[in-house]
Structure formats: structure tokens, C-alpha cells
Amino acid sequence: MRKTYLHGLLLGLVLSSTNALADNKAVEISIGGIGPAVDAAAFQTVQQVIGSAVTNGVIDKFMVSGYGHEGGFSACAQASPRSEGFGLFVKQLRAISPNRKTTAYSVKKVEACGEIITACTLEVNECPDGSFVGRVPPSCEFVACPGK
Numbered sequence: 129m130r131k132t133y134l135h136g137l138l139l140g141l142v143l144s145s146t147n148a149l150a151d152n153k154a155v156e157i158s159i160g161g162i163g164p165a166v167d168a169a170a171f172q173t174v175q176q177v178i179g180s181a182v183t184n185g186v187i188d189k190f191m192v193s194g195y196g197h198e199g200g201f202s203a204c205a206q207a208s209p210r211s212e213g214f215g216l217f218v219k220q221l222r223a224i225s226p227n228r229k230t231t232a233y234s235v236k237k238v239e240a241c242g243e244i245i246t247a248c249t250l251e252v253n254e255c256p257d258g259s260f261v262g263r264v265p266p267s268c269e270f271v272a273c274p275g276k
Contacts, residue, residue, distance in 0.1 A: 234271050248263035261273060
């Protein structure tokens with residue numbers, strides 16, 4: 129009986145993880161400089177993670193919607209139906225931590241990449257801790273300040 133319960137629990141976890149991914153098959157990625165130039169190391173890491181995902185068939189649609197004046201871009205990456213690595217791809221993107229004093233960065237799950245993606249103005253907002261955040265599509269609202 130205990131084995132059946134654990135098996136059911138594990139199966140439920142797998143199914144709930146699969147359903148969560150099914151609802152969010154794409155991510156909007158935004159990285160850009162906020163006065164000073166974009167954090168070059170973080171920008172390069174974002175490019176490498178995306179390039180690896182394209183090369184390995186994890187994403188099959190990648191659309192750039194805009195470029196920043198101080199470097200960076202806004203884009204959408206959509207999961208390939210032939211790969212199960214999309215969750216790891218998103219986790220890798222979220223693990224990137226650029227310098228908050230020079231770079232606005234966000235990774236937001238969305239249902240799918242549209243054909244037209246909103247490009248936001250390149251304004252920044254100064255947070256109470258002295259860092260800066262930028263606007264992100266599709267609402268073009270500012271990213272929340274750290275600690276909020």
C-alpha cells in the first residue's frame with residue numbers, strides 16, 4: 129500500500145510539472161544597459177544559453193523585438209515540441225545575475241511567442257537600494273525593485 133501511495137505521489141508530481149510547462153511554453157527575455165553599458169559577462173552568458181538551446185533543439189522559435197542603446201535586447205524564445213529541456217533552459221536563464229547597477233534583466237514565462245512583440249521604451253527607474261530596473265513587454269511596466 130505504501131508503495132502505491134508513493135508511486136501515485138511521484139506520478140502526480142510528474143504530471144503537475146508537465147502541466148505547468150504546458151501552460152508556459154515560451155519566455156520573454158529582456159537584458160539591457162541602464163545608463164552605463166550592459167554587464168558584458170551576463171550579456172554573453174545569456175547569448176550562450178540561448179545559442180545552446182537553439183543548437184540542441186530546445187527552442188524552435190526565437191524572436192528579437194528590440195535592441196537597447198547601451199547594449200542588450202528584448203526577445204521571446206518558444207519551446208520546441210520535440211524537446212523536454214525547456215524547463216532547464218529557463219532555469220539557466222534565471223540563474224544569470226547581472227550587475228543590477230548597470231543592467232536591467234528579466235525572464236518571464238508566457239504561453240507562446242506572438243508574431244508581434246511589444247517593444248518598450250528604454251526608460252529606467254531607480255530603486256531605493258540604488259539599483260535600476262527597466263520596462264518589460266508586453267505591458268511595458270517596470271520590473272519590480274529587488275526586495276519588493
